[in-house]
Amino acid sequence: MxxxxxxxxxxxxxxxxxxxxxxxxxxxxxxxxxxxxxxxxxxxxxxxxxxxxxxxxxxxxxxxxxxxxxxxxxxxxxxxxxxxxxxxxxxxxxxxxxxxxxxxxxxxxxxxxxxxVDYKALYYHYLSLAKGGMIADNFTYKKVFYSIRGLMSAELATQQIMPELSITELFEQIDANDPLRHWAEDYLEIKKQQKEKAQLPEAEQIQILKLLNAKIEILSSRKIEQTNDxxxxxxxxxxxxxxxxxxxxx
CATH class of the missing domain: 3.30.460 (Beta Polymerase; domain 2)
Structure with missing residues (x-):
């Protein structure tokens, strides 16, 4: 096109x-x-x-x-x-x-x-984006990766670091030992091969939901003030x- x-x-x-x-x-x-x-x-x-x-x-x-x-x-x-x-x-x-x-x-x-830029605005936006992707009856690869991207971006915003747009470059900004990063790196190529509405297998849904909820709980407890004039x-x-x-x- x-x-x-x-x-x-x-x-x-x-x-x-x-x-x-x-x-x-x-x-x-x-x-x-x-x-x-x-x-x-x-x-x-x-x-x-x-x-x-x-x-x-x-x-x-x-x-x-x-x-x-x-x-x-x-x-x-x-x-x-x-x-x-x-x-x-x-x-x-x-x-x-x-x-x-x-x-x-x-x-x-x-x-x-x-x-x-005000990183506080980024933090709240990306955290909200992550939560919005966690709809139980619509657990598609697309929604899961939107949530993962949102959580990683929100975490970087708390550190006043601009999140990379490319998902692979975003991964590199996150701690190498982060279990959510490991899961996402393993499943990214699978996601690219699936159609937009393809859903995760049920066993994988349970695993990733646990990782997402753990990250949301950590990030939701953080305080961030306005960072700009x-x-x-x-x-x-x-x-x-x-x-x-x-x-x-x-």
């Missing part, structure tokens, strides 16, 4: 300016199944007419076309989420599978942004937004 071409075709009949699009989800994390969708995520800038219009325009574009799953936020929505250190949007910013990028001075913007982050985003809009709108 030519993702770049699909993005360009999508915006041919739209007024918005495409800015930045990446691959998200399991393909980005290095644990895609044979039938995984292409989860394309990113940001756009409203047209000049939309920007100056007194009427409110929708801040979201959503397209589902077969296995092409496309979501785009407008710049204001994106920056509003980044101001809160939203972990999902931060993953998009950090993604290494980039299909389209028209952000001025992107690397400089990204590096400065990551210096201002929120006003400093907001001021930086305001400055960048102003310059970017001047660049495109003139």
């Amino acid at each position: 030519n993702i770049q071409q699909k993005i360009q075709n999508l915006f041919q009949n739209r007024d918005e300016h495409p800015l930045f699009y990446i691959e998200s989800g399991s393909r980005l994390w290095g644990m895609a199944s044979p039938d995984s969708d292409y989860d394309v995520r990113g940001f756009h800038l409203p047209s000049k007419a939309q920007y100056y219009d007194y009427r409110q325009h929708r801040d979201l574009i959503e397209i589902m076309d077969g296995d092409f799953d496309f979501v785009s936020f407008d710049l204001n929505k994106m920056f509003g989420l980044l101001a809160k250190s939203n972990p999902t949007v931060l993953e998009w910013v950090r993604a290494h599978i980039i299909y389209f990028n028209q952000f001025p001075e992107w690397d400089k913007f990204k590096d400065r942004l990551l210096e201002e 929120i006003e400093k982050l907001k001021n930086y985003l305001t400055e960048y937004s102003f310059n970017l809009k001047q660049h495109f709108y003139g």
Whole structure:
């Protein structure tokens, strides 16, 4: 599938300016199944007419076309989420599978942004993600690995370490003696060969559930305070937004 071409075709009949699009989800994390969708995520800038219009325009574009799953936020929505250190949007910013990028001075913007991250926001997001994957009647390989990834990322957030996006690189950030890491490393290749809805054998469900619950109990007892200066982050985003809009709108 030519993702770049699909993005360009999508915006041919739209007024918005495409800015930045990446691959998200399991393909980005290095644990895609044979039938995984292409989860394309990113940001756009409203047209000049939309920007100056007194009427409110929708801040979201959503397209589902077969296995092409496309979501785009407008710049204001994106920056509003980044101001809160939203972990999902931060993953998009950090993604290494980039299909389209028209952000001025992107690397400089990204590096400065990551210096201002609140690890407390990451911790709560990833811990919640892990708990959400533990649904007893839907114990798929996909859900289990989402939980594992969430718990490992939450643990690193308590140490103010940015979790790697690639699952194998994430493993390397975790203690080599961690039993959850051992289980995940053993079963990653099996997960990649299974379809999205394939469930673990019952005996394995019991084992991994025990490991997940033990890790959740440990992490839930930890205390983490806000780690950034929120006003400093907001001021930086305001400055960048102003310059970017001047660049495109003139």
